[in-house]
Amino acid sequence: MRKRILVCEPDRDVRALLELSLQKLGYEAVGAGAGGVDAVLLEPGCAVSRAQLRRFGDVVPPVVCLSVHPPEEELAPPETVAYLMKPVRRAWLDAALRRAFAA
Protein backbone atom coordinates (compact mmCIF):
# COMPACT_ATOMS: atom_id res chain seq x y z
CA MET A 1 0.00 0.00 0.00
CA ARG A 2 1.17 3.49 -0.80
CA LYS A 3 2.40 5.56 2.13
CA ARG A 4 0.16 8.54 2.89
CA ILE A 5 1.88 11.87 3.23
CA LEU A 6 0.25 15.01 4.54
CA VAL A 7 1.25 18.17 2.70
CA CYS A 8 1.14 21.36 4.81
CA GLU A 9 2.08 24.08 2.36
CA PRO A 10 0.45 27.50 2.15
CA ASP A 11 1.41 28.29 -1.45
CA ARG A 12 -1.02 26.76 -3.93
CA ASP A 13 1.52 26.25 -6.72
CA VAL A 14 4.11 24.73 -4.45
CA ARG A 15 1.44 22.46 -2.95
CA ALA A 16 0.48 21.27 -6.41
CA LEU A 17 4.14 20.66 -7.21
CA LEU A 18 4.69 18.69 -4.01
CA GLU A 19 1.59 16.57 -4.60
CA LEU A 20 2.70 15.75 -8.10
CA SER A 21 6.26 15.03 -6.94
CA LEU A 22 5.03 12.70 -4.20
CA GLN A 23 2.86 10.89 -6.70
CA LYS A 24 5.84 10.44 -9.01
CA LEU A 25 7.87 9.10 -6.09
CA GLY A 26 5.17 6.53 -5.36
CA TYR A 27 3.49 8.14 -2.36
CA GLU A 28 -0.03 9.28 -1.82
CA ALA A 29 -0.38 12.97 -1.05
CA VAL A 30 -3.20 13.87 1.30
CA GLY A 31 -4.51 17.23 2.41
CA ALA A 32 -5.39 18.52 5.84
CA GLY A 33 -8.30 16.69 7.41
CA ALA A 34 -7.23 13.26 6.24
CA GLY A 35 -6.62 10.76 9.03
CA GLY A 36 -3.81 8.28 9.52
CA VAL A 37 -0.81 9.67 7.69
CA ASP A 38 2.68 8.14 7.61
CA ALA A 39 4.71 11.33 7.27
CA VAL A 40 4.26 15.08 7.03
CA LEU A 41 5.78 17.52 4.56
CA LEU A 42 5.70 20.78 6.46
CA GLU A 43 6.45 24.38 5.64
CA PRO A 44 7.31 25.46 9.22
CA GLY A 45 6.01 28.94 8.44
CA CYS A 46 2.62 27.31 7.99
CA ALA A 47 1.66 27.16 11.65
CA VAL A 48 0.58 23.64 12.38
CA SER A 49 0.39 22.95 16.07
CA ARG A 50 1.50 19.73 17.68
CA ALA A 51 -2.13 19.17 18.63
CA GLN A 52 -3.01 19.23 14.95
CA LEU A 53 -0.20 16.83 14.10
CA ARG A 54 -1.38 14.52 16.90
CA ARG A 55 -4.79 14.19 15.33
CA PHE A 56 -3.23 11.63 13.03
CA GLY A 57 -2.58 9.17 15.83
CA ASP A 58 -1.01 8.83 19.25
CA VAL A 59 2.42 9.10 17.79
CA VAL A 60 3.19 12.17 15.73
CA PRO A 61 4.44 10.99 12.32
CA PRO A 62 7.96 11.94 11.14
CA VAL A 63 8.15 15.42 9.71
CA VAL A 64 10.13 16.64 6.72
CA CYS A 65 10.44 20.42 6.79
CA LEU A 66 10.54 22.33 3.54
CA SER A 67 11.31 25.91 4.41
CA VAL A 68 12.18 29.25 2.88
CA HIS A 69 14.15 30.05 6.03
CA PRO A 70 17.40 28.51 7.24
CA PRO A 71 16.90 26.12 10.19
CA GLU A 72 18.33 28.54 12.76
CA GLU A 73 15.59 31.07 11.97
CA GLU A 74 12.77 28.56 12.14
CA LEU A 75 11.05 26.63 14.88
CA ALA A 76 10.91 23.12 13.50
CA PRO A 77 8.85 20.55 15.45
CA PRO A 78 10.89 17.97 17.41
CA GLU A 79 9.64 15.20 15.11
CA THR A 80 11.59 16.73 12.22
CA VAL A 81 13.81 14.11 10.61
CA ALA A 82 14.96 16.24 7.67
CA TYR A 83 15.12 19.93 7.03
CA LEU A 84 15.32 21.09 3.42
CA MET A 85 15.46 24.60 2.09
CA LYS A 86 13.39 25.54 -0.92
CA PRO A 87 13.74 25.21 -3.83
CA VAL A 88 14.07 21.43 -3.55
CA ARG A 89 14.95 18.91 -6.20
CA ARG A 90 12.76 15.84 -6.36
CA ALA A 91 15.80 13.67 -5.61
CA TRP A 92 16.35 15.52 -2.30
CA LEU A 93 12.72 15.05 -1.37
CA ASP A 94 13.02 11.35 -2.19
CA ALA A 95 16.12 10.97 0.01
CA ALA A 96 14.52 12.86 2.90
CA LEU A 97 11.37 10.70 2.84
CA ARG A 98 13.42 7.52 2.71
CA ARG A 99 15.24 8.74 5.78
CA ALA A 100 11.90 9.49 7.46
CA PHE A 101 10.73 5.93 6.94
CA ALA A 102 14.06 4.39 7.84
CA ALA A 103 14.01 6.15 11.21
Place this chain on the structure above:
Amino acid sequence: MLSFARRRYLFTSIAVAGLAATWALMLAVDWSAKLGTVALTPWVALLGFDLGIVGGVIGGLVALVLWIIATRIGSLAQDTVQLIVRGIALVALGALSGLAGERSRRQEGQMRETTALQSSLIDATLDGIVLTDDDGEVLISNKPLRVLALELGLPLTGTVPERLIAIGDKMTEPERYRERMRELAKAPGDASIDEFEVAGTGRVFRGYTFPVDRGRRIWTLREVTADRELDRMRDAFVATVSHELRTPLTSISGFLEMMEEEEHALGDAGRQYLEVIRRATDRLHALVEDLLLIAQIEAKRIELDLAPLDLADVAERACLAARPAATEKRIELGVVADRPPTVLADARRLNQVVDNLVSNAVKFTPEGGSVTIAVGREGEAARLAVTDTGIGVPEDEQKQVFSRFFRASTATRRAIPGTGLGLAICHALIEQHGGSIEFRSREGQGTEVVVTLPAAA
Protein backbone atom coordinates in the same frame (compact mmCIF):
# COMPACT_ATOMS: atom_id res chain seq x y z
CA MET B 1 46.70 82.06 33.26
CA LEU B 2 44.99 85.31 34.23
CA SER B 3 42.43 86.61 31.82
CA PHE B 4 43.38 89.63 29.80
CA ALA B 5 41.06 92.06 31.57
CA ARG B 6 42.12 90.98 35.03
CA ARG B 7 45.78 91.20 34.18
CA ARG B 8 45.34 94.66 32.81
CA TYR B 9 43.58 95.81 35.96
CA LEU B 10 46.31 94.28 38.11
CA PHE B 11 49.16 95.82 36.09
CA THR B 12 47.56 99.26 36.06
CA SER B 13 47.00 99.17 39.81
CA ILE B 14 50.61 98.13 40.42
CA ALA B 15 51.90 100.87 38.12
CA VAL B 16 49.82 103.62 39.75
CA ALA B 17 50.64 102.38 43.26
CA GLY B 18 54.32 102.17 42.31
CA LEU B 19 54.37 105.71 40.96
CA ALA B 20 52.69 107.07 44.10
CA ALA B 21 54.88 105.06 46.45
CA THR B 22 58.09 106.08 44.70
CA TRP B 23 57.13 109.70 44.78
CA ALA B 24 56.24 109.53 48.47
CA LEU B 25 59.58 107.83 49.11
CA MET B 26 61.42 110.49 47.11
CA LEU B 27 59.85 113.20 49.24
CA ALA B 28 60.46 111.36 52.46
CA VAL B 29 64.16 110.59 51.97
CA ASP B 30 64.97 113.67 49.91
CA TRP B 31 66.20 111.73 46.90
CA SER B 32 68.12 113.47 44.21
CA ALA B 33 66.20 114.18 41.03
CA LYS B 34 68.55 111.96 39.06
CA LEU B 35 67.75 109.01 41.24
CA GLY B 36 64.08 109.98 41.07
CA THR B 37 64.08 109.68 37.29
CA VAL B 38 65.55 106.23 37.48
CA ALA B 39 63.10 105.14 40.18
CA LEU B 40 60.05 106.41 38.30
CA THR B 41 61.00 104.88 34.96
CA PRO B 42 59.83 101.26 35.51
CA TRP B 43 56.40 102.40 36.71
CA VAL B 44 55.97 104.59 33.68
CA ALA B 45 56.98 101.74 31.44
CA LEU B 46 54.56 99.36 33.17
CA LEU B 47 51.66 101.81 33.00
CA GLY B 48 52.34 102.62 29.37
CA PHE B 49 52.92 99.05 28.37
CA ASP B 50 49.63 97.96 29.73
CA LEU B 51 47.36 100.86 28.91
CA GLY B 52 48.52 101.42 25.35
CA ILE B 53 49.80 104.56 23.73
CA VAL B 54 47.43 106.95 25.54
CA GLY B 55 48.34 105.33 28.84
CA GLY B 56 51.98 105.69 27.93
CA VAL B 57 51.70 109.44 27.30
CA ILE B 58 49.63 109.97 30.42
CA GLY B 59 52.07 107.85 32.44
CA GLY B 60 55.00 109.87 31.11
CA LEU B 61 53.27 113.17 31.93
CA VAL B 62 52.28 112.02 35.41
CA ALA B 63 55.85 110.93 36.08
CA LEU B 64 57.10 114.23 34.69
CA VAL B 65 54.79 116.28 36.94
CA LEU B 66 55.73 114.20 39.98
CA TRP B 67 59.36 114.58 39.14
CA ILE B 68 59.13 118.35 38.61
CA ILE B 69 57.40 118.74 41.94
CA ALA B 70 60.03 116.52 43.55
CA THR B 71 62.81 118.57 42.00
CA ARG B 72 61.26 121.89 42.97
CA ILE B 73 60.92 120.94 46.56
CA GLY B 74 64.15 118.94 46.55
CA SER B 75 67.35 120.32 48.00
CA LEU B 76 69.36 120.41 44.80
CA ALA B 77 68.77 123.21 42.32
CA GLN B 78 68.33 122.10 38.78
CA ASP B 79 69.48 123.47 35.54
CA THR B 80 66.44 124.25 33.32
CA VAL B 81 67.82 122.56 30.22
CA GLN B 82 68.52 119.38 32.12
CA LEU B 83 65.01 119.52 33.50
CA ILE B 84 63.48 119.81 30.02
CA VAL B 85 65.66 117.05 28.58
CA ARG B 86 64.77 114.67 31.41
CA GLY B 87 61.10 115.58 31.09
CA ILE B 88 61.08 114.85 27.36
CA ALA B 89 62.92 111.59 27.99
CA LEU B 90 60.31 110.46 30.51
CA VAL B 91 57.37 111.31 28.23
CA ALA B 92 59.13 109.61 25.27
CA LEU B 93 59.73 106.52 27.37
CA GLY B 94 56.08 106.46 28.36
CA ALA B 95 54.99 106.82 24.75
CA LEU B 96 57.37 104.07 23.57
CA SER B 97 56.21 101.59 26.15
CA GLY B 98 52.64 102.53 25.25
CA LEU B 99 53.42 101.69 21.64
CA ALA B 100 54.89 98.35 22.66
CA GLY B 101 51.82 97.67 24.79
CA GLU B 102 49.56 98.50 21.89
CA ARG B 103 51.36 95.97 19.73
CA SER B 104 51.41 93.21 22.25
CA ARG B 105 47.73 93.78 22.92
CA ARG B 106 46.98 93.54 19.22
CA GLN B 107 48.87 90.26 19.06
CA GLU B 108 47.07 89.00 22.08
CA GLY B 109 43.76 89.99 20.53
CA GLN B 110 44.65 88.12 17.36
CA MET B 111 45.65 85.11 19.38
CA ARG B 112 42.40 85.19 21.26
CA GLU B 113 40.54 85.51 17.98
CA THR B 114 42.40 82.50 16.57
CA THR B 115 41.73 80.48 19.69
CA ALA B 116 38.06 81.38 19.54
CA LEU B 117 37.94 80.40 15.86
CA GLN B 118 39.69 77.11 16.55
CA SER B 119 37.42 76.24 19.41
CA SER B 120 34.33 77.07 17.38
CA LEU B 121 35.84 74.89 14.68
CA ILE B 122 36.31 71.89 16.96
CA ASP B 123 32.88 72.53 18.47
CA ALA B 124 31.26 72.66 15.04
CA THR B 125 31.15 68.91 14.55
CA LEU B 126 28.89 66.12 15.68
CA ASP B 127 31.91 64.17 16.92
CA GLY B 128 33.08 64.44 20.46
CA ILE B 129 36.83 65.16 20.50
CA VAL B 130 39.26 65.13 23.40
CA LEU B 131 43.03 65.48 23.55
CA THR B 132 44.87 63.78 26.39
CA ASP B 133 48.42 64.02 27.67
CA ASP B 134 50.79 61.08 28.03
CA ASP B 135 49.06 60.05 31.28
CA GLY B 136 45.65 60.02 29.65
CA GLU B 137 44.57 63.21 31.44
CA VAL B 138 42.32 65.59 29.52
CA LEU B 139 44.10 68.55 27.96
CA ILE B 140 41.25 69.93 25.89
CA SER B 141 37.85 68.73 24.76
CA ASN B 142 35.10 70.06 22.53
CA LYS B 143 31.50 70.83 23.33
CA PRO B 144 29.90 67.79 21.63
CA LEU B 145 32.20 65.59 23.73
CA ARG B 146 31.05 67.24 26.92
CA VAL B 147 27.43 66.73 25.85
CA LEU B 148 28.04 63.05 25.02
CA ALA B 149 29.96 62.55 28.26
CA LEU B 150 26.98 63.90 30.16
CA GLU B 151 24.57 61.65 28.26
CA LEU B 152 26.72 58.59 28.77
CA GLY B 153 27.26 59.44 32.42
CA LEU B 154 31.04 59.51 32.11
CA PRO B 155 32.77 60.48 35.39
CA LEU B 156 34.16 64.01 35.49
CA THR B 157 37.56 63.05 36.88
CA GLY B 158 40.28 60.54 36.14
CA THR B 159 42.12 59.64 32.99
CA VAL B 160 40.12 59.07 29.82
CA PRO B 161 40.60 55.27 29.84
CA GLU B 162 39.56 55.19 33.51
CA ARG B 163 36.45 57.20 32.79
CA LEU B 164 35.58 54.96 29.87
CA ILE B 165 36.07 51.78 31.89
CA ALA B 166 33.85 53.20 34.64
CA ILE B 167 30.77 53.09 32.40
CA GLY B 168 31.40 49.49 31.28
CA ASP B 169 28.28 48.21 33.02
CA LYS B 170 26.08 50.28 30.76
CA MET B 171 27.26 48.48 27.63
CA THR B 172 25.64 45.51 25.95
CA GLU B 173 28.86 43.54 26.27
CA PRO B 174 30.48 44.96 29.43
CA GLU B 175 33.27 42.41 29.62
CA ARG B 176 34.41 42.77 26.04
CA TYR B 177 34.07 46.54 26.32
CA ARG B 178 36.19 46.81 29.48
CA GLU B 179 38.78 44.43 28.08
CA ARG B 180 39.06 46.60 24.97
CA MET B 181 39.43 49.77 27.01
CA ARG B 182 42.16 48.21 29.14
CA GLU B 183 43.99 47.19 25.97
CA LEU B 184 43.72 50.77 24.70
CA ALA B 185 45.08 52.15 27.96
CA LYS B 186 48.04 49.78 27.72
CA ALA B 187 48.91 50.59 24.12
CA PRO B 188 48.97 54.38 23.88
CA GLY B 189 50.83 54.26 20.57
CA ASP B 190 48.10 52.37 18.71
CA ALA B 191 45.29 53.76 16.62
CA SER B 192 42.02 51.91 16.86
CA ILE B 193 38.36 52.01 15.98
CA ASP B 194 35.76 50.38 18.21
CA GLU B 195 32.03 50.26 18.28
CA PHE B 196 29.93 49.72 21.33
CA GLU B 197 26.25 49.75 22.14
CA VAL B 198 24.67 51.21 25.23
CA ALA B 199 22.38 48.56 26.68
CA GLY B 200 18.68 49.29 26.73
CA THR B 201 18.92 52.41 24.58
CA GLY B 202 19.89 50.95 21.23
CA ARG B 203 22.44 53.75 20.88
CA VAL B 204 25.62 52.73 19.13
CA PHE B 205 28.85 54.71 19.36
CA ARG B 206 32.07 54.52 17.44
CA GLY B 207 35.23 55.49 19.24
CA TYR B 208 38.35 56.34 17.30
CA THR B 209 41.66 57.00 18.96
CA PHE B 210 45.08 57.76 17.58
CA PRO B 211 48.37 59.02 18.98
CA VAL B 212 49.68 62.50 18.20
CA ASP B 213 53.05 63.84 19.40
CA ARG B 214 54.72 63.50 22.81
CA GLY B 215 52.51 60.67 24.05
CA ARG B 216 49.40 62.75 23.51
CA ARG B 217 46.36 61.11 22.07
CA ILE B 218 43.18 62.19 20.31
CA TRP B 219 39.94 60.41 21.13
CA THR B 220 36.83 60.93 19.09
CA LEU B 221 33.37 59.66 19.82
CA ARG B 222 30.60 59.50 17.25
CA GLU B 223 27.08 58.25 17.52
CA VAL B 224 26.41 55.77 14.70
CA THR B 225 22.98 54.56 15.82
CA ALA B 226 21.35 55.75 12.61
CA ASP B 227 23.99 54.07 10.43
CA ARG B 228 23.60 50.77 12.28
CA GLU B 229 19.82 51.05 12.01
CA LEU B 230 20.17 51.54 8.24
CA ASP B 231 22.45 48.49 8.06
CA ARG B 232 19.91 46.47 9.99
CA MET B 233 17.11 47.61 7.70
CA ARG B 234 19.13 46.77 4.62
CA ASP B 235 20.01 43.33 5.98
CA ALA B 236 16.40 42.65 6.94
CA PHE B 237 15.23 43.78 3.53
CA VAL B 238 17.75 41.61 1.70
CA ALA B 239 16.84 38.64 3.91
CA THR B 240 13.12 39.08 3.33
CA VAL B 241 13.51 39.41 -0.42
CA SER B 242 15.76 36.38 -0.66
CA HIS B 243 13.39 34.32 1.48
CA GLU B 244 10.35 35.45 -0.46
CA LEU B 245 12.03 34.54 -3.73
CA ARG B 246 12.28 30.95 -2.61
CA THR B 247 8.57 30.17 -2.86
CA PRO B 248 8.09 31.11 -6.54
CA LEU B 249 11.53 29.69 -7.27
CA THR B 250 10.36 26.35 -5.87
CA SER B 251 7.46 26.24 -8.31
CA ILE B 252 9.57 27.35 -11.28
CA SER B 253 12.39 24.96 -10.54
CA GLY B 254 10.10 22.03 -9.64
CA PHE B 255 7.83 22.27 -12.67
CA LEU B 256 10.89 22.84 -14.84
CA GLU B 257 12.19 19.53 -13.59
CA MET B 258 8.87 17.94 -14.61
CA MET B 259 9.12 19.51 -18.07
CA GLU B 260 12.68 18.32 -18.51
CA GLU B 261 11.40 14.80 -17.98
CA GLU B 262 8.93 15.35 -20.79
CA GLU B 263 11.64 16.82 -22.99
CA HIS B 264 11.23 14.16 -25.67
CA ALA B 265 7.76 15.57 -26.40
CA LEU B 266 9.29 18.95 -27.26
CA GLY B 267 10.87 20.05 -30.51
CA ASP B 268 14.43 21.37 -30.77
CA ALA B 269 13.28 24.93 -30.17
CA GLY B 270 11.35 23.89 -27.07
CA ARG B 271 14.39 22.10 -25.69
CA GLN B 272 16.49 25.21 -26.24
CA TYR B 273 13.97 27.37 -24.42
CA LEU B 274 14.00 24.94 -21.54
CA GLU B 275 17.76 25.14 -21.34
CA VAL B 276 17.63 28.90 -21.12
CA ILE B 277 15.00 28.75 -18.40
CA ARG B 278 17.11 26.21 -16.48
CA ARG B 279 20.21 28.42 -16.66
CA ALA B 280 18.28 31.46 -15.51
CA THR B 281 16.63 29.50 -12.71
CA ASP B 282 19.95 28.13 -11.51
CA ARG B 283 21.37 31.64 -11.49
CA LEU B 284 18.48 32.91 -9.42
CA HIS B 285 18.87 29.98 -7.09
CA ALA B 286 22.62 30.66 -6.74
CA LEU B 287 21.88 34.31 -5.96
CA VAL B 288 19.41 33.40 -3.25
CA GLU B 289 21.88 30.92 -1.74
CA ASP B 290 24.70 33.49 -1.86
CA LEU B 291 22.57 36.07 -0.10
CA LEU B 292 21.75 33.60 2.63
CA LEU B 293 25.35 32.47 2.94
CA ILE B 294 26.76 35.94 3.31
CA ALA B 295 24.12 36.84 5.89
CA GLN B 296 25.01 33.70 7.82
CA ILE B 297 28.74 34.32 7.63
CA GLU B 298 28.33 37.89 8.80
CA ALA B 299 26.13 36.77 11.67
CA LYS B 300 28.88 34.22 12.44
CA ARG B 301 26.42 31.38 12.06
CA ILE B 302 28.55 29.25 9.76
CA GLU B 303 30.47 26.52 11.48
CA LEU B 304 33.52 25.20 9.71
CA ASP B 305 34.05 21.48 9.47
CA LEU B 306 37.84 21.46 9.54
CA ALA B 307 39.91 18.59 8.16
CA PRO B 308 43.40 18.27 6.64
CA LEU B 309 43.21 19.16 2.97
CA ASP B 310 45.58 19.11 0.01
CA LEU B 311 45.51 22.51 -1.64
CA ALA B 312 46.63 21.01 -4.97
CA ASP B 313 43.49 18.83 -5.00
CA VAL B 314 41.32 21.84 -4.33
CA ALA B 315 42.99 23.67 -7.23
CA GLU B 316 42.57 20.67 -9.58
CA ARG B 317 38.90 20.39 -8.69
CA ALA B 318 38.25 24.06 -9.40
CA CYS B 319 40.20 23.74 -12.65
CA LEU B 320 38.05 20.80 -13.72
CA ALA B 321 34.84 22.66 -12.90
CA ALA B 322 35.89 25.74 -14.90
CA ARG B 323 37.23 23.72 -17.85
CA PRO B 324 34.08 23.81 -20.05
CA ALA B 325 33.69 27.60 -19.72
CA ALA B 326 37.42 28.11 -20.37
CA THR B 327 37.43 25.85 -23.44
CA GLU B 328 34.46 27.72 -24.86
CA LYS B 329 36.47 30.98 -24.70
CA ARG B 330 39.75 29.29 -25.78
CA ILE B 331 41.28 30.27 -22.44
CA GLU B 332 44.37 28.43 -21.34
CA LEU B 333 43.62 27.08 -17.86
CA GLY B 334 46.06 25.19 -15.67
CA VAL B 335 47.37 24.41 -12.21
CA VAL B 336 50.96 24.98 -11.11
CA ALA B 337 51.71 23.18 -7.84
CA ASP B 338 54.90 23.69 -5.85
CA ARG B 339 54.75 21.45 -2.75
CA PRO B 340 51.88 23.21 -0.99
CA PRO B 341 51.58 22.33 2.70
CA THR B 342 48.48 20.57 3.98
CA VAL B 343 45.89 23.01 5.30
CA LEU B 344 43.22 22.60 7.93
CA ALA B 345 40.04 23.71 6.20
CA ASP B 346 36.38 23.05 5.55
CA ALA B 347 36.55 21.22 2.21
CA ARG B 348 33.14 22.34 0.99
CA ARG B 349 33.75 26.00 1.85
CA LEU B 350 37.29 26.13 0.53
CA ASN B 351 36.20 24.49 -2.72
CA GLN B 352 33.49 27.10 -2.93
CA VAL B 353 36.05 29.90 -2.52
CA VAL B 354 38.49 28.54 -5.10
CA ASP B 355 35.69 27.67 -7.55
CA ASN B 356 34.49 31.20 -7.22
CA LEU B 357 37.92 32.74 -7.82
CA VAL B 358 38.60 30.54 -10.85
CA SER B 359 35.18 31.03 -12.41
CA ASN B 360 35.58 34.79 -11.87
CA ALA B 361 38.96 34.70 -13.58
CA VAL B 362 37.49 32.84 -16.57
CA LYS B 363 34.47 35.10 -16.66
CA PHE B 364 36.53 38.30 -16.75
CA THR B 365 39.20 37.08 -19.17
CA PRO B 366 38.63 37.76 -22.87
CA GLU B 367 38.87 35.00 -25.47
CA GLY B 368 42.32 33.53 -25.96
CA GLY B 369 43.65 34.62 -22.56
CA SER B 370 45.00 32.50 -19.76
CA VAL B 371 44.10 31.63 -16.17
CA THR B 372 46.61 30.03 -13.81
CA ILE B 373 46.04 28.55 -10.39
CA ALA B 374 49.33 28.42 -8.51
CA VAL B 375 49.60 26.60 -5.18
CA GLY B 376 52.67 26.61 -2.98
CA ARG B 377 53.97 28.04 0.24
CA GLU B 378 54.75 31.46 1.59
CA GLY B 379 56.92 31.01 4.64
CA GLU B 380 55.02 28.69 6.93
CA ALA B 381 51.69 29.40 5.29
CA ALA B 382 49.99 27.84 2.29
CA ARG B 383 49.45 30.07 -0.71
CA LEU B 384 46.98 29.83 -3.55
CA ALA B 385 47.01 32.41 -6.30
CA VAL B 386 44.59 32.71 -9.20
CA THR B 387 46.06 34.85 -11.97
CA ASP B 388 44.33 35.90 -15.15
CA THR B 389 44.94 38.08 -18.19
CA GLY B 390 41.49 39.61 -17.87
CA ILE B 391 39.95 43.06 -17.96
CA GLY B 392 41.10 43.95 -14.43
CA VAL B 393 39.68 46.39 -11.92
CA PRO B 394 40.59 50.12 -11.92
CA GLU B 395 42.94 51.01 -9.09
CA ASP B 396 40.57 53.38 -7.31
CA GLU B 397 37.94 50.65 -7.06
CA GLN B 398 40.21 47.94 -5.74
CA LYS B 399 39.71 48.54 -2.06
CA GLN B 400 35.99 47.91 -2.48
CA VAL B 401 36.19 44.55 -4.24
CA PHE B 402 35.44 42.61 -1.07
CA SER B 403 32.36 44.68 -0.20
CA ARG B 404 28.93 43.16 -0.66
CA PHE B 405 27.23 43.98 -3.96
CA PHE B 406 30.28 45.81 -5.27
CA ARG B 407 30.79 45.47 -9.01
CA ALA B 408 33.78 46.88 -10.86
CA SER B 409 33.06 49.45 -13.56
CA THR B 410 35.07 47.32 -15.99
CA ALA B 411 32.50 44.53 -15.48
CA THR B 412 29.34 46.64 -15.57
CA ARG B 413 30.55 48.53 -18.65
CA ARG B 414 30.81 45.24 -20.52
CA ALA B 415 27.51 44.03 -19.05
CA ILE B 416 29.16 40.94 -17.58
CA PRO B 417 26.55 39.44 -15.28
CA GLY B 418 27.19 39.04 -11.57
CA THR B 419 25.85 39.96 -8.17
CA GLY B 420 28.90 41.38 -6.45
CA LEU B 421 28.65 38.76 -3.74
CA GLY B 422 31.32 36.23 -4.77
CA LEU B 423 34.41 38.02 -3.46
CA ALA B 424 32.59 39.18 -0.33
CA ILE B 425 31.81 35.54 0.42
CA CYS B 426 35.37 34.43 -0.36
CA HIS B 427 36.77 37.13 1.90
CA ALA B 428 34.48 36.23 4.79
CA LEU B 429 35.12 32.50 4.45
CA ILE B 430 38.90 32.86 4.24
CA GLU B 431 38.94 35.18 7.24
CA GLN B 432 36.94 32.63 9.17
CA HIS B 433 39.61 30.09 8.29
CA GLY B 434 42.18 32.39 9.87
CA GLY B 435 43.68 33.17 6.47
CA SER B 436 43.87 36.27 4.32
CA ILE B 437 42.95 37.22 0.80
CA GLU B 438 44.57 39.89 -1.33
CA PHE B 439 43.49 41.43 -4.57
CA ARG B 440 45.92 42.88 -7.10
CA SER B 441 44.87 44.08 -10.48
CA ARG B 442 45.79 46.28 -13.41
CA GLU B 443 43.05 47.51 -15.60
CA GLY B 444 43.26 45.91 -19.02
CA GLN B 445 46.11 43.61 -18.03
CA GLY B 446 44.83 41.15 -15.50
CA THR B 447 44.11 40.28 -11.93
CA GLU B 448 45.73 38.17 -9.26
CA VAL B 449 43.90 37.03 -6.15
CA VAL B 450 46.15 35.53 -3.49
CA VAL B 451 44.80 33.41 -0.65
CA THR B 452 47.07 32.50 2.26
CA LEU B 453 45.99 29.92 4.78
CA PRO B 454 47.75 28.71 7.90
CA ALA B 455 49.35 25.32 7.29
CA ALA B 456 48.05 22.38 9.34
CA ALA B 457 50.34 21.80 12.31
